[in-house]
Amino acid sequence: MSYLDLTIQQMHQALVEGLVTSEQLVKEAILRIKNDKTNSFEALALDQALEEAKKVTSVGEEEILKGIPFLAKDNYSTKGIETTASSDVLSGYVPIFDAEVITRLKNAGAILLGKTTLDELAMGGTGTTGHKGVTTNPYDNSRIIGGSSCGSCASVASGIVPFSLGSDTGDSVRKPASYGGIYGFKPTWGRISRFGLFPFACSLDTVAYFARSVYDIAVLTEILAGHDDKDMSSSYKEVENYSSYLRRENDKKKIGYFKPILDAIDDEKIKNSYFKLLDELKNKGYEVNQYDFPEELLDALYPVYMIISCSEATSNDANLDGVKFGLKPSEEAKTWSEYMSDARTRGFSSLIKRRFIIGSFSLLAENQEELFRRAQKARNLIVEEMNKFFLENDYLILPCAKSVPPKVEDVTNKWSKKPDFIDNHLGIANLGGFPSLTCPLGYENGLPYGVNITGRQYQEGYVLKCGQDIEDVTKLVNSLCFNHKEGI
Amino acid sequence: MIKVTKEVITTCAENLLFKISDQERDETLEEFDAILTQMDFLSKIKNIDSSKSMTFPVSEIQYELRDDNPVEPVPAKVELEMVPSKLGNQVKIPKVIGGE
Numbered sequence: 140m141s142y143l144d145l146t147i148q149q150m151h152q153a154l155v156e157g158l159v160t161s162e163q164l165v166k167e168a169i170l171r172i173k174n175d176k177t178n179s180f181e182a183l184a185l186d187q188a189l190e191e192a193k194k195v196t197s198v199g200e201e202e203i204l205k206g207i208p209f210l211a212k213d214n215y216s217t218k219g220i221e222t223t224a225s226s227d228v229l230s231g232y233v234p235i236f237d238a239e240v241i242t243r244l245k246n247a248g249a250i251l252l253g254k255t256t257l258d259e260l261a262m263g264g265t266g267t268t269g270h271k272g273v274t275t276n277p278y279d280n281s282r283i284i285g286g287s288s289c290g291s292c293a294s295v296a297s298g299i300v301p302f303s304l305g306s307d308t309g310d311s312v313r314k315p316a317s318y319g320g321i322y323g324f325k326p327t328w329g330r331i332s333r334f335g336l337f338p339f340a341c342s343l344d345t346v347a348y349f350a351r352s353v354y355d356i357a358v359l360t361e362i363l364a365g366h367d368d369k370d371m372s373s374s375y376k377e378v379e380n381y382s383s384y385l386r387r388e389n390d391k392k393k394i395g396y397f398k399p400i401l402d403a404i405d406d407e408k409i410k411n412s413y414f415k416l417l418d419e420l421k422n423k424g425y426e427v428n429q430y431d432f433p434e435e436l437l438d439a440l441y442p443v444y445m446i447i448s449c450s451e452a453t454s455n456d457a458n459l460d461g462v463k464f465g466l467k468p469s470e471e472a473k474t475w476s477e478y479m480s481d482a483r484t485r486g487f488s489s490l491i492k493r494r495f496i497i498g499s500f501s502l503l504a505e506n507q508e509e510l511f512r513r514a515q516k517a518r519n520l521i522v523e524e525m526n527k528f529f530l531e532n533d534y535l536i537l538p539c540a541k542s543v544p545p546k547v548e549d550v551t552n553k554w555s556k557k558p559d560f561i562d563n564h565l566g567i568a569n570l571g572g573f574p575s576l577t578c579p580l581g582y583e584n585g586l587p588y589g590v591n592i593t594g595r596q597y598q599e600g601y602v603l604k605c606g607q608d609i610e611d612v613t614k615l616v617n618s619l620c621f622n623h624k625e626g627i
Numbered sequence: 628m629i630k631v632t633k634e635v636i637t638t639c640a641e642n643l644l645f646k647i648s649d650q651e652r653d654e655t656l657e658e659f660d661a662i663l664t665q666m667d668f669l670s671k672i673k674n675i676d677s678s679k680s681m682t683f684p685v686s687e688i689q690y691e692l693r694d695d696n697p698v699e700p701v702p703a704k705v706e707l708e709m710v711p712s713k714l715g716n717q718v719k720i721p722k723v724i725g726g727e
Contacts, residue, residue: 219709233709235701328684342683368693375689435671442665453643460644462720467711476644478721483645492640492647493655497662499639500631509628510666515680517669522681553654554661558668572684596685 143167146617147207147301147355154198154206161195161206161250168208168252171299177275179290179299181213182221183253191250198248203358205248211304212291213254214261215241216335220251224337225269226259228486229465238335239367240304240346247362252300255290259491261306261339262452263287264314265550268490273547276318277620278586282544285315288347292319295349298619302350302359308339309444310539310565312347313591316577317539320587320618322606323349324356327596328572329374331360332367340451341372343444343569352616353606356576357382360599376597384600385607391598394420394605395430395532399437403561404541409588412581413538415627416590419612430528437560439517444566445554446501446514453498459486490552522571534605535593537564539577543586565591574599576606579615581626587618631659 142150142159153159169185188208195206211217214224216234223229237245245251258268266274266289274289276282277297284293288305292312295303296319305312307325316323325347338344346363350356364378394417404410417427461468461482468481487495501510528535541561568575575593582588590609594602610616613626629635636655640647647655669675703716712719 231711235706235709329688371690372683372685372688374685375691433672435668435673438668439672442662442668445662446666467721480644480646483643487645489647489651489654492643492645492651493658495643495645496636496639496647496655497658499643500629500635500659503629503639506628512680513666513669513675515682516675516678517672519678519681520672520675522684554658554665556661556664558665570681570684 141167143171144298144617144619144622145301146352147203147350147358148352150207150301151198151203155200161192162189164206165189165192165208165250165252168299171297172252175297175299176280177277177284177293177297178272179255179274179293181223181225181254181256181271181290184220185252188250188252195248202248204244204362206250207301208250208252209244209300209302209304210252210255210291210294211241212257212288212306214257214306214337215304217241217251217254220254222254223270224260225257225271226486226491227270227466228459228461228482231466232464236335239332239369240363241335243363255294255303257289258287259488260337260452260456261287261308261311262491262494263552264309264311265552266315267547267550268488268552270488275547276544278320278544282546282586283318283550284544285318287311288315292316292321292323292349295319295351296321296620298621302348302355305347305349306336307345307347307569308343308448309563309569312349313565313575313577314539316349317589318544318587320579320582320589320615320620320623321349321351322353322356322579323347323577324360324575325568326360326364326574326599327374329372330574330597330599331363332370332373334367334369338455340448341455342451343448345569353578353603353610354382354385356606357385357603379600381600381603384604389601389604389608391533391601392425393531393533394425394427394536395528396427396535396537397432397437398429399434400537400561400564404538406542406583408581408583409538409542412588412627413590416580416609416612419627420608423608428532430532432524432528436521436524437564438558439521440566441559441563443514443517443521443570444563445497446510447518449494449498450501450511451498453495453502456495459483461486518570521567525567525571525573529595533594533601535567537591539565539589539591543583543588568593572596574602576602578606578609578613579618579626580613582623587623631656631663
């Protein structure tokens with residue numbers, strides 16, 4: 140057993156007791172990065188990390204993150220470390236400031252090893268579209284880990300770091316967490332500052348993260364949450380002691396589920412595990428109810444998400460023009476428009492161009508009412524229905540995906556004509572800004588699958604408590620690709 | 628709504644300041660077919676036209692004037708270490724204003 144295989148909580152205790160040093164942890168992480176087979180990394184800052192680790196000579200009981208290594212998705216600004224969002228258009232861009240969450244983690248003593256791959260500009264869900272190619276699943280390199288936070292998920296699941304930063308716009312942390320057999324959490328929209336996070340779709344984007352236990356997720360939320368003057372959308376609400384929820388009796392115990400989503404899952408192993416989990420939760424005093432969420436609203440999830448996110452991205456990424464930062468265009472460009480057009484033509488992949496064109500088309504004056512505004516109206520109705528759901532239920536609990544991680548050759552990044560709510564239902568939490576946690580649930584032929592909990596806005600503590608109850612049932616703590624347990 | 632044609636797609640790309648190949652244009656056209664089919668699902672939703680539009684999921688965003696406290700800027704020396712091109716103590720950016 141390596142100390143690097145532990146949770147933050149256990150690693151911290153080992154550091155406090157002097158059983159391991161931060162330098163040893165970072166050296167072991169560097170070794171694992173060098174032997175990694177998943178293609179999870181962008182720019183690394185290993186020498187700098189080792190220097191920081193050497194400075195950590197003692198760790199106090201209260202310094203939970205001090206000396207602990209982590210990685211961050213490459214769409215967070217990191218001072219002095221190239222940051223590309225896995226897109227050629229940002230090649231060579233070195234930010235002069237840290238994102239607020241990077242600052243908070245560094246202030247807490249955590250040690251940044253470097254940056255991880257993502258689907259280009261975070262606009263994908265497979266982990267196959269970044270400029271460095273496919274990031275694979277450490278359980279089986281012929282399979283996807285999911286996206287867009289692919290490298291961050293793979294590096295926690297493969298034992299390189301105990302936690303990592305991702306971002307979640309549609310399910311970009313919570314779906315990969317299911318495919319990687321780890322915990323992935325997005326809090327309420329606005330709970331954590333997004334200053335320094337490259338925007339994809341501002342009304343949906345959330346800072347999110349991976350870890351190996353619910354307790355670790357709670358501790359990270361305590362450190363990262365809270366208002367930031369540099370992000371006007373960050374909430375002024377008081378930050379709670381989320382970890383204190385985990386060991387107290389839960390006074391909110393009503394679980395709801397949507398039958399059409401379960402009906403759309405063919406995998407019997409996943410369904411059986413899910414129902415077994417519900418039975419175990421009933422034994423713990425939870426009440427389980429089926430809720431009739433209108434199917435036409437479920438069918439709307441995918442197009443609503445795509446139209447809104449593509450439209451917002453079109454605007455957000457207009458600054459990627461090769462002038463202020465990133466890719467330098469050809470010297471032959473004679474005018475400013477030729478210059479920018481050259482940078483954007485060479486810098487964006489075909490997939491990103493298609494997404495931008497969809498967004499631009501949806502925002503044309505002649506189309507806006509029928510496409511963009513209509514999607515926003517449907518969003519409102521979906522969220523109103525969820526708010527009705529939360530009048531009767533405390534949590535929506537559903538399987539994260541219809542299967543274990545698929546083979547790389549079996550995934551597509553193109554739109555389907557068919558309704559596809561089973562692959563997109565986690566996006567409900569982004570449309571409504573709800574906190575949402577993925578927990579590992581079990582394994583099928585050695586491949587992981589997870590379950591998701593979504594709760595009311597700003598009820599992170601309750602969602603994490605419910606997650607703790609699930610963790611107590613599955614016993615899946617520190618379950619990594621090389622030492623995974625069984626689950627249920 | 629404007630009919631989606633190859634010309635419309637090319638115009639959108641031009642508005643977005645990038646060029647697309649014939650293959651990219653054809654793929655986009657194909658994708659629009661799927662998108663518009665998906666958007667048709669929304670017509671089955673009751674009361675969609677009378678619904679309000681939702682822009683942000685949280686309604687109580689507070690806007691407060693923050694205190695005007697001076698902050699320490701990033702030193703010029705540090706900034707210059709991170710830029711790809713410099714001239715003396717200034718960041719050198721490409722000349723992009725041409726003959727238009």
